Amino acid sequence: MVRLTEQPSRYDDLEKKTVDELIRNINTENKIVALAIEKVLPEIGKLISAIERQLKNGGRMFYLGCGSGGRLAVLDVIELPNTYGIEKGIINVILAGGVQNLVFALEEKEDDEIEGWNSLQKENISPKDIVIGISASGITPFVLAALKKCRENGIPCGSIVNNPNSLISQYSDFPIEVITGPEFVTGSTRMKCGTAQKMIFDMISTTVLIRLGRVEGNRMVNARLINNKVVDRSVRMLMERNPQITDYEFAKEVIKKCGNVKKSEQYLKEQGWLSS
Incomplete structure (x- = not known):
């Protein structure tokens, strides 16, 4: 398998370049990411539709990863309960070395072929759920071994990798291969690969939760009052959506009582302050 992510950078003598040259060239490389994602939008759509189906039927979603991709998945997932008012445990991350060790960057754990599946089993993983493996290289043992076990047990899987024809894609029902090419610093996949992964995570979580009714219009009506x-x-938001409410302090009192905009509107309808 050709690993484009490990190929030499298109740039050399980086230590001899000026700050302006470095940031201009990095920006040039970053422009590649969105175009690479555009090429795999159909595959991203298929994965999102599969996640939506599983969650609507009472299942859960698990990102499975290590390194930069795994840590970025954690950052995405921890935002969702507050932003969209979902219960914790619906969208999750299995991180090599454990989410509790996020800041320690236990990179050696990516070679562990047992921990990933063991961690999923501790979560009582089942065919109702869906697992998404994350690996820039497409061969990470932690991810690959767990996806193999998922396939053996009839658990649907997706994957996000940055090399073509990867082993991990072969064990994925919904593979995404977003090809961003060599990194600016050779092999530093926290750069374009990480940017691509973050952008796709945004697409997945945002689209899935819109589809599950957690957004109305373009507003976060279920956001928690953090x-x-x-x-x-x-x-x-409550006042804009309901122009008959003109008293800010009254609206604030209702919001604090109910916990979010959606619940506030329901309460106001029940009390006869808003028409049903």
Whole structure:
């Protein structure tokens, strides 16, 4: 298998370049990412539709990864309960070395062929769920071994890799191979590969949760009141969606009582302040 992610950079003598030259060239490489993703939008759509089906039928989604890709998945997933008001445990991450060790970057764990499947078993993984393996190289043992076990047990799988014709894709029902080419610093897949992974995570979580009814119009009507900024945003959202509510303090009181915009509107309808 050709590993484009390990091929030499298109640039050399980096230490001799000026700051302006370095950032201009990095930006040039970053422009490749969105175009590479555009080429695999149909595959991304198939994976998202599969996730939607599993979650609507009571299943869960698990990202499975290590290194930069695994850590980026953690960052995506931890935002979702507050942003969209979903329960924890619907969308999850199995990170090599454990999510609790996120900041320690236990890169050696990517060679562990047992931990991934063991961690999924501890979550009582079943064919109702779906697992998405993340690997820039497409051969990471931690991910590959777990996907093999998932296939043996009838658990649907997707994957996100950055090399063509990867082994991991062969054990995935919904493979995504987003080809971003050699990195600016040879082999540093936290760069374009990581950027591509983050962009795809955004697409997956945002689209799935819109499809599951967690957004109305273009607003986060189920966002939890985690700080003053979100309280103010929610109050203004409630007032904008319901122009008959003109008293900010009244709207704020209702928002704090109910917990989010969606629940506030339901409460106001029940009380006769809003028409059904």
